[in-house]
Amino acid sequence: MTEAGFAVEALGVTKWFGETTALDQVDFRVGPGVVQGLLGPNGAGKTTLLSALFGLVLPDEGSVRLFGRTRAEAGPGWLDGVGGFVETPRFYPYLSGRRNLAVLAGLDGGDAADLVDAALDRVGLADAARRKVRGYSLGMRQRLGLAAAMIRRPRLLILDEPANGMDPAGIRDLRTALRHLARDGVSVVLSSHDMGQVEEICDCVTVLCRGRVAFAGGLEVMQAGAPDPVWLLDTSDDDAALERARQGGGVKAGRRDSGGLVVHAAQDRLDAYVLDLGRAGVAVRGLELDVTSLESLFFQLTGEPERGSPGEQSPLARPPRREREPAGQEVR
Amino acid sequence: MSLAAGRWPEFAGPAAGAGRRPGVLVVWRLEVAKLASLLRVRAIAILCMIVPFLAVAGLNLQSATPGDTPFGQWVHVSGLAIPMVILGFGAQWLLPVLTAVVAGDIFAAEDHFGTWKTILTRSRTRGQLFAGKFAAAVTFAVAAMVVLTTADLAAGLLAGRQPVVGLGGQLVPAGHATMLVIASWASQLLPVLGFTALAVLASVATRNPVAGVGIPVLIAWLLQIVTLINLPAWGQQALLSTPFLAWHGFWAQPAFYGPFREGLLTSAGWFAVCAAASWLVFARRTIGGAA
Numbered sequence: 001m002t003e004a005g006f007a008v009e010a011l012g013v014t015k016w017f018g019e020t021t022a023l024d025q026v027d028f029r030v031g032p033g034v035v036q037g038l039l040g041p042n043g044a045g046k047t048t049l050l051s052a053l054f055g056l057v058l059p060d061e062g063s064v065r066l067f068g069r070t071r072a073e074a075g076p077g078w079l080d081g082v083g084g085f086v087e088t089p090r091f092y093p094y095l096s097g098r099r100n101l102a103v104l105a106g107l108d109g110g111d112a113a114d115l116v117d118a119a120l121d122r123v124g125l126a127d128a129a130r131r132k133v134r135g136y137s138l139g140m141r142q143r144l145g146l147a148a149a150m151i152r153r154p155r156l157l158i159l160d161e162p163a164n165g166m167d168p169a170g171i172r173d174l175r176t177a178l179r180h181l182a183r184d185g186v187s188v189v190l191s192s193h194d195m196g197q198v199e200e201i202c203d204c205v206t207v208l209c210r211g212r213v214a215f216a217g218g219l220e221v222m223q224a225g226a227p228d229p230v231w232l233l234d235t236s237d238d239d240a241a242l243e244r245a246r247q248g249g250g251v252k253a254g255r256r257d258s259g260g261l262v263v264h265a266a267q268d269r270l271d272a273y274v275l276d277l278g279r280a281g282v283a284v285r286g287l288e289l290d291v292t293s294l295e296s297l298f299f300q301l302t303g304e305p306e307r308g309s310p311g312e313q314s315p316l317a318r319p320p321r322r323e324r325e326p327a328g329q330e331v332r
Numbered sequence: 333m334s335l336a337a338g339r340w341p342e343f344a345g346p347a348a349g350a351g352r353r354p355g356v357l358v359v360w361r362l363e364v365a366k367l368a369s370l371l372r373v374r375a376i377a378i379l380c381m382i383v384p385f386l387a388v389a390g391l392n393l394q395s396a397t398p399g400d401t402p403f404g405q406w407v408h409v410s411g412l413a414i415p416m417v418i419l420g421f422g423a424q425w426l427l428p429v430l431t432a433v434v435a436g437d438i439f440a441a442e443d444h445f446g447t448w449k450t451i452l453t454r455s456r457t458r459g460q461l462f463a464g465k466f467a468a469a470v471t472f473a474v475a476a477m478v479v480l481t482t483a484d485l486a487a488g489l490l491a492g493r494q495p496v497v498g499l500g501g502q503l504v505p506a507g508h509a510t511m512l513v514i515a516s517w518a519s520q521l522l523p524v525l526g527f528t529a530l531a532v533l534a535s536v537a538t539r540n541p542v543a544g545v546g547i548p549v550l551i552a553w554l555l556q557i558v559t560l561i562n563l564p565a566w567g568q569q570a571l572l573s574t575p576f577l578a579w580h581g582f583w584a585q586p587a588f589y590g591p592f593r594e595g596l597l598t599s600a601g602w603f604a605v606c607a608a609a610s611w612l613v614f615a616r617r618t619i620g621g622a623a
Contacts, residue, residue, distance in 0.1 A: 054453045090446035107454040
């Protein structure tokens with residue numbers, strides 16, 4: 001561990017692929033027992049950063065330390081205690097799930113092979129363990145990926161979109177399992193597009209946009225600075241509902257192209273607004289949360305358009321992508 | 333099917349890789365086990381075992397003999413001529429195909445299945461993975477040659493154990509001929525290993541299983557054509573196809589072994605250059621994380 005006790009400490013990490021800057025001076029730290037969310041739109045650099053943590057990609061600038069050691073300092077044991085996957089977990093399709101884990105456990109050495117059956121049981125694949133992986137669904141492969149990570153007895157778990165393809169019950173159980181692991185001292189890096197998932201699991205969040213860090217900090221800090229959530233509202237009289245919104249009460253409303261209204265309001269303000277509509281004789285026929293507060297902030301930070309929202313222009317400028325300097329070294 | 337949401341106590345404890353660190357031998361063993369589970373590898377093993385017997389049956393059924401192939405005119409006289417006919421007929425193209433099917437695929441298959449990220453995020457170095465996979469490809473080539481040689485010899489002995497007329501016109505007693513058959517087939521291992529390394533290079537460089545298998549086979553055929561060109565002696569010696577013919581000297585009267593020694597050097601050169609190039613390409617490549 002470093003003095004600060006970080007499981008991951010990436011400082012000033014920059015990576016170019018040809019003329020494209022995939023990562024630009026990225027700082028990324030994960031403390032012990034912390035679930036760290038890594039958010040960003042497609043092409044933000046999440047996968048490149050995770051690949052750099054696994055040593056699959058060598059940064060052109062900056063340093064990556066796992067448990068206080070760079071790869072050069074740690075040698076072949078750099079990934080000891082690190083488990084996880086980048087992108088969708090891939091396995092040998094012509095082998096069974098169990099045989100795949102046995103191969104990986106063989107590469108890990110130690111008593112990893114003894115954990116194969118327990119891991120398959122834990123991820124709910126005991127019944128499918130002898131089936132060839134080519135017949136597995138995406139959700140089953142994600143579970144197998146989690147099992148493959150767990151047989152390494154990780155102190156640092158790096159997961160790239162682990163809930164992809166999982167059923168709702170699986171996603172719920174994954175959240176609980178990750179919280180339990182964090183409570184047991186395992187540091188978790190969770191890359192995701194799903195702000196709601198991050199909100200429920202993570203302690204801290206790093207938002208990447210165009211290869212740069214757009215936000216890094218605790219979830220409560222992020223929530224404190226987040227704009228109001230966005231609601232979709234259907235009423236019996238949209239004109240009257242708009243008029244009531246204009247009269248104040250901390251609610252902003254506008255029309256949707258597809259009909260109905262889009263409303264920006266905190267939960268308590270929305271409750272008051274709905275009660276006010278009722279008193280004014282306007283029936284509420286439908287009310288749906290469209291974008292949560294953190295999703296709104298995410299969209300602002302990354303410059304992504306919000307769905308169906310008249311929206312406010314973000315006060316936070318999207319970080320510009322730095323062009324590669326001509327003298328930069330071609331690495332790929 | 334549900335994830336266990338509770339605590340995972342059995343997964344606490346020393347991290348994987350923290351204790352004894354298995355090396356190349358473990359990677360080799362796992363690669364060999366993976367190869368053994370592949371349908372095409374099993375099919376090749378079966379074909380290596382039965383094709384010589386089918387060849388014997390086919391030659392016995394026809395009255396004509398393959399007279400334009402060395403030993404062809406003696407196939408109805410002695411069964412020991414049959415393994416040499418098979419060798420003379422197919423060595424230069426069949427054996428490169430045999431080894432390329434595995435060696436040309438062993439690295440590229442990881443690209444095809446997207447599994448490099450899976451195995452490179454375990455407790456193994458690239459060097460260990462490379463050496464283990466390379467050794468597995470060599471193991472397959474050697475095993476295939478042993479099986480093929482054994483089956484050929486068995487099929488020949490089954491057909492008849494009479495003396496054979498050598499390439500110098502001398503009569504070779506059955507016992508000595510048996511040893512020469514084994515030596516001739518064993519001499520093929522040298523260029524086969526050269527083609528194994530060439531196929532590994534194609535597999536690493538192209539990251540494509542079809543190209544990994546196809547390129548060494550294509551090169552084998554091209555070399556056969558080049559052999560027909562009137563190259564200077566050093567040029568002929570440098571071709572990887574030339575050592576396939578070194579066995580001719582074993583059956584001459586008197587026997588000569590110069591081509592075998594030159595073939596040994598040629599094959600070793602191709603093997604070393606292709607293996608080194610494969611490692612350089614593999615060690616330098618970036619895996620994943622493309623923007």
